[in-house]
Amino acid sequence: MQQEQYKNLEQQVTPPTPYLKNALKAFFVGGIICTIGHAITYFYIIFFDFTENTVGNPTVSTMIFLSMLLTGFGLYTKLGQFAGAGSAVPVTGFGNAVISAAIEHRTEGIVLGVGGNIFKLAGSVILFGVASAFFISLIKLILVTIGVVQW
Amino acid sequence: MKKIVFFFFVPLLLAGCSGNDKTIEVYDVLDDAEKRVEVREILDSNEDIYSGTAIFVNNDLLVAVQAKPWLDYKKGKIEKELTNQFEEQFSQFDVLVSADYKLYWEANKLLNEEDSKKVEDQVKKLKELEKEET
CATH class of the missing domain: 1.20.5 (Single alpha-helices involved in coiled-coils or other helix-helix interfaces)
Known part of the structure; x- marks a missing residue:
């Protein structure tokens, strides 16, 4: 089979990528994550002494902590499969990247495995x-x- | 399922369109009607805000405003404009105008406070909080 023929065959067999559907999923899940972030912002503003200038740090920390917990329980992976970039682009994706690397390499030991790969x-x-x-x-x-x- | 989602989401989305009334509240221990009118005039004339609360206590004047949702990026400019107006009108007061939500929230809580000492302390605390950047 020639390369050209294979390419044609491959294109016929491969199902089309649902770009619009993926974009909508990412839009809504990303939006929901940001809404939760905003709710946390208001929580810190109302119940603690944070202003709009200073509330960013505790909000980001909380969101990262929550996504780390969800990654540990295996729930963030499911969200990532469903929403794609919608779950990876917000700051929660950062927490997921840290913890998932640590979980993946834990069998190689704490120092060389977790310590060496956690920030991969x-x-x-x-x-x-x-x-x-x-x-x-x-x-x-x-x-x-x-x-x-x-x- | 789609109908149910539609049923719940459309009223939620449309709810954002209602209520165009500007809410302006003034707290003044001395209850000076003239000052109230002046504050209302300044805040009413500003098209970029939808709500404002002014607190007069001793020599301090705290004005907490909320910018319209699409005008959040102009907060600095709104604050500057209002500060100039208030400083001109109330030159004997130490004026602080802020579009920060924290100050707005706390200022609204103070409206029902009867103990003027408490209000004074809280206004001082809010002024310090406004300067905090870390």
Whole structure:
């Protein structure tokens, strides 16, 4: 069978990808996750001394903690299969990436397995976050020193 | 199933469209009617907010407003504009205008408070909280 023929056959047999359906699922599940995040934001604002400026940190921590728990119980995988990017793009996907790598490699031992692989996926995210925050604050420091902007 | 979802979701979605009335509340220990009218005039004239609460206590004036949902990005500008207006009108007061939800929530809780000392302490605390950035 020629390569071209195989390609044609493969295209005939493969079912079409439901792009619209996938996008809608991702939209709604991602939206629900963000709504839960917003509810947590209001919870911290109303019951604790957080303003809209400061409430981001505890909200993100709580969302990551919840997704870590769900990953541990095996529920986040099911959500990921259903919603795709809708569950991976919000910050909860970060918690899932950390814990799922740790669970996957736990048979290799605590140090070399869990310790060595826990940041396999999420490590690059943390690195990029820290490095870009460093450079942006450096740029702002220079601009403030020159007198272009204020803190 | 689809009908049930439709039945529950449409009223929920449409509920967001109702209630265009601006709610403006003023707390003033001295109950000065003139001040109330002036505050109402300033807040009423601003098209970018849907609700506002002003609290007069001693030399402090705390104005907590809520920007219209699609105008959240303009919060800084709204605060600046209102601060200028209030500082001009009430130059004898130490004015703080904020579009933060925390300050709005706490200011609304203070409206029913009768102990002016408590209100004063709370306003001071809120002013410090507004400065907090960490």
